[in-house]
Amino acid sequence: MKHLPKxxxxxxxxxxxxxxxxxxxxxxxxxxxxxxxxxAQNLLxxxxxxxxxxxxxxxxxxxxxxxAIVRARHGHAQQARAAxxxxxxxxxxxxxxxxxxxxGTVRACEEKYLGADGQIHDERKVVFGDxxxxxxxxxxxxxxxxxSTFAGATELDFE
Amino acid sequence: MPVYEGVxxxxxxxxxVARFAATAAEYGLDGVVVRNHSDATADYDRARIAEEYGVDxxxxxxxxxxxxxxxxxxxxxxxxxxTILALHGGTNALNRFAVESDRVDVxxxxxxxxxxxxxVLAKAAVEHGVRVEFDLARxxxxxxxxxxxxxxxxRKLRELVEKYDAPYVVSANPRSHLQLRAPRxxxxxxxxxxxxxDQIRQGxxxxxxxxxxxxxxxxxxxxxxxxxxxxxxxxP
Numbered sequence: 260m261k262h263l264p265k266x267x268x269x270x271x272x273x274x275x276x277x278x279x280x281x282x283x284x285x286x287x288x289x290x291x292x293x294x295x296x297x298x299a300q301n302l303l304x305x306x307x308x309x310x311x312x313x314x315x316x317x318x319x320x321x322x323x324x325x326x327a328i329v330r331a332r333h334g335h336a337q338q339a340r341a342a343x344x345x346x347x348x349x350x351x352x353x354x355x356x357x358x359x360x361x362x363g364t365v366r367a368c369e370e371k372y373l374g375a376d377g378q379i380h381d382e383r384k385v386v387f388g389d390x391x392x393x394x395x396x397x398x399x400x401x402x403x404x405x406x407s408t409f410a411g412a413t414e415l416d417f418e
Numbered sequence: 419m420p421v422y423e424g425v426x427x428x429x430x431x432x433x434x435v436a437r438f439a440a441t442a443a444e445y446g447l448d449g450v451v452v453r454n455h456s457d458a459t460a461d462y463d464r465a466r467i468a469e470e471y472g473v474d475x476x477x478x479x480x481x482x483x484x485x486x487x488x489x490x491x492x493x494x495x496x497x498x499x500x501t502i503l504a505l506h507g508g509t510n511a512l513n514r515f516a517v518e519s520d521r522v523d524v525x526x527x528x529x530x531x532x533x534x535x536x537x538v539l540a541k542a543a544v545e546h547g548v549r550v551e552f553d554l555a556r557x558x559x560x561x562x563x564x565x566x567x568x569x570x571x572x573r574k575l576r577e578l579v580e581k582y583d584a585p586y587v588v589s590a591n592p593r594s595h596l597q598l599r600a601p602r603x604x605x606x607x608x609x610x611x612x613x614x615x616d617q618i619r620q621g622x623x624x625x626x627x628x629x630x631x632x633x634x635x636x637x638x639x640x641x642x643x644x645x646x647x648x649x650x651x652x653x654p
Contacts, residue, residue: 279441280595283595303611341610347559349498355596357445358603388429400440411433411439411595415463415470 270333273316273370275359276343278325281409282380282395282402284352288318291327294349299342311335313342316365322380323395323402326373328365336361345352385417420448421601422476423550424524424589430458431593436484438469441595446602449474450557451625453504453526456492468587476629478502479503480526486515497521499634502625504551508533517543517550523628524587527553549628550584551573552621553606555591557611569611576613586626588621650651 262268278291292315302355310332317328331339340358350352362368381396387403387410394403399414420653423442427435435452442450454460456479464475479500483489489505489512489535497503504524505516508531512544516525525548528535535550545551552575556568579586592598599607601622608618641648 260451261621281596297561301565302607332614335610340603340606344599344607345558347597353594354594357600400437408432410428411437411441412428413434413436415436416434417570418466 265407269312270417271363272331272333273362273365273368274329274336274339274343275283275355275362275368276327276329277359278327278354279355280320280323280325280349283409284320284323284349284354286320286349286352288315288327290350291315291318291320292344295329295343299339300343302340302342302345307338308342311338311342313339314369314377317369323396324397326359328368328373334362387412387416419623420457420626421446421448421619421622422474422629423447423622424451424453424478424526424587424591424625425597425598426454426480426591426593427452427462429547430454430460432596433593435460435462435475436467437595438472438592438598439467439473441598443471445471445598445600447473449626449629450540451476451478451502451629453478453502455480455506456496457482474579474626476501478504478598480504480506482506483512485506486511488650489515490519491510493519493521501636502628507551510534513539514542516647517548518546519548522546522548522585523632524549524551526551526589527555527591527594529553529568529575530556532592535575535578537582540578540584542583543584547585549624550579551611552576552579552586552588553591554588554607555597557596558566558590558599573612585624586617586621587624614619615633 295313299313303396312332314330316330319325345355359372383393390404401412402409403412425438438450454462467475477500479496481492502523504526505522507513507525507528513528515532516522590599605615605618
């Protein structure tokens with residue numbers, strides 16, 4: 260079908276999202292998209308979710324950190340923000356999530372809010388709670404392997 | 419006004435106090451209230467963390483007890499040591515005890531489990547200056563039935579708090595740094611469930627107000643509310 264003339268096309272807002280999870284977390288763009296849709300539908304309902312029309316445009320995730328761009332309808336950025344805040348886990352991996360900023364174009368969004376850090380990961384041994392454990396380190400932040408999951412710590416805890 | 423968040427740190431939660439501070443700094447929070455339960459208190463270096471991450475750490479405790487008698491003992495025990503004293507609500511007896519004690523700062527999650535709140539408790543909370551907590555944990559991290567229940571509870575609590583102008587705090591009750599959410603996100607969620615953005619922000623600021631007031635009270639210069647050391651104190 261012929262595409263809409265420019266003044267009739269919907270206007271969008273592009274939301275830069277920072278993601279964080281434990282180092283063993285494994286999910287891709289489709290998993291994130293599903294979680295966002297679920298969160299939006301559960302919080303805003305079918306009508307609100309359709310209005311906000313959330314779509315994951317860019318997604319990058321690995322070794323416990325990542326970033327994404329989520330598209331929302333202009334005027335529904337606040338609802339989008341609320342829905343994103345309710346994304347608590349992605350495919351059973353708990354995630355921390357923060358809106359870094361909102362832009363009117365994908366390019367501005369990328370330039371202003373994404374690609375901040377190329378972090379180097381490192382495995383090392385630490386003493387946590389009287390036990391010797393291995394930990395994944397990045398940028399002075401450590402995720403310590405405990406029996407079944409991880410514990411979050413920083414350099415300061417091992418001084 | 420600075421915004422603070424009340425968190426459960428390791429060993430009560432999964433992340434250490436320092437990790438919470440690091441994430442809080444990134445998320446634009448000005449301070450973190452370490453409200454570990456009384457049976458799992460955290461050990462940390464307040465000054466060192468504040469210096470490293472630029473986040474104010476507030477010593478606090480969330481007293482968890484089976485009944486008001488035990489809770490009362492804990493209150494007497496912890497009040498002189500902790501800046502902010504919260505009480506783990508969730509039964510009618512404990513909610514009532516909390517809002518009627520001047521020495522308790524915050525009644526945490528009064529609607530959780532079998533707890534309930536009514537006009538009598540709201541009036542008592544106003545009279546004794548006890549902050550009632552709006553706990554967003556179940557809104558952020560549950561779905562389906564339990565979340566509907568949580569939303570209904572929050573609505574009831576909000577109506578009572580608005581009606582009697584009771585003091586309140588807002589918290590997402592995070593147990594790890596992954597569960598922490600930035601103030602603007604919490605405000606957006608609040609707006610979606612019937613709060614105003616200002617209400618949420620004010621609830622987060624209230625932690626800072628409490629911390630400041632109690633620190634002043636605990637300092638050596640403090641005599642009594644409204645009493646200050648004057649110019650004529652020294653003997654000639």
